[in-house]
Amino acid sequence: MARQRYIQAINQVLLDEMERDRNIVLFGEDVELAIFGDTREVFNRFGPERVYNTPICETALTGMAVGAAAAGRRVILHLMFGNFIYTGMDAIAHQMAKLRMMTGGQMNLPITVIAGYGGGRSLAAQHSDTPYPVLMNIGGVNVATPATPADAKGLLTTAIRGNNPTFFLEASGRGGDSGEVPDGEYLVPFGKAAVHREGHDVTICAIGTMVRPALRAAQELEGMGVSAEVIDPRTLVPFDEAGIAASVTRTGRLVVVDEAKDRCSAASYIAGLMADTCFYALRAPIKRVTVPNVSMPYATNAEAAIFPNSAKIVAAALAITNDDHKRFA
Structure with a gap:
């Protein structure tokens, strides 16, 4: 390798x-x-x-x-x-x-x-x-x-x-x-998610480009006493519903990180799917970290302002791992 x-x-x-x-x-x-x-x-x-x-x-x-x-x-x-x-x-x-x-x-x-x-x-x-x-x-x-x-x-x-x-x-x-x-012939099956980091407090489902900031966020959360699992669907069609649901069932919380615009995003689909599949396991509302429903600007500072990043992911995770959401347990 x-x-x-x-x-x-x-x-x-x-x-x-x-x-x-x-x-x-x-x-x-x-x-x-x-x-x-x-x-x-x-x-x-x-x-x-x-x-x-x-x-x-x-x-x-x-x-x-x-x-x-x-x-x-x-x-x-x-x-x-x-x-x-x-x-x-x-x-x-x-x-x-x-x-x-x-x-x-x-x-x-x-x-x-x-x-x-x-x-x-x-x-x-x-x-x-x-x-x-x-x-x-x-x-x-x-x-x-x-x-x-x-x-x-x-x-x-x-x-x-x-x-x-x-x-x-x-x-x-x-x-x-x-x-x-991996060296030589190597195939990854469609419809099989990958767990990049194991955790037990919250699942961060990160799509494609969002895996890297999600892993940074998980590292920051660890220093705050929050154990985050980072899972990557790898393919959106077909989608590993069972793999994502297993992670959410273990942690009881979900943050979906998606670079698409929020309205009708993959994050919205995944959130709806997991709300249906894992309803009784959820201990807090599902959170989405996405791009607002606007076109991507050219200016670097304007682009950065609407782009998902590790700070936004940390904030979303902390919002559902604090004591205010224990009533969902």
Whole structure:
């Protein structure tokens, strides 16, 4: 097991999987230039017959992905930014998500869509969204949000080898994060959460980019006498309801940390699900730490003001672990 940066782990998977399976094609905006670093050397190794730079037209790109997959190719589509999912939504929502069902399972669509998501880098409103709530709602597509280099490797490998469309959402601004990555072939199953830190007073369910501030918050809470468990769903579709519920049942309290906007967020879905599943185990109200229902600003200080961070997570956890909520026990 060696240490790799997050973006290196993704790049290595692309190189390894395209070497393993000559039926894989990769296309997208500036994939040859590898602006994010995740497609570095892919064009040089596999050439223009399998790697295609495309015009900036996501409507065409998502339609191409569906057509190529329906014709028998295994497709990797790089959309660069999560916001561009919106401009490619027609083929995503009406074709990619529905054709397997509409053909009675006769059509496989082995498509992996890669896109960076989230704020924190002053990329302004049109390049900083967290669009997975939209994808969760359309049905028929998997949604993976890896937080660590190891999960990036394992989830991307699973996505590429699968026969259903998957959105692999890269944690923007985390490409330089490093961590231990298993050697050789490594797959992470969809729908299986990961516990990053065990605790018994409160569960912090952190999605993707929010795992890092959640772990910092857990460390701060430990100094205050509060034991926090940090759990990462890793995939939002399919979702590990049983794994999250087991943690909440143990601790009796839940804080959900989500970089999406609060209204109709993944946090809202998880909170509702756990309120239903774990009602009698809850000792306090469920708290959400999310982004307000506004577009992400460009100014660094304005962006930081609305962005979830460890201080907000600590405050939410303390609000439900104090004596005022013992009446819920």
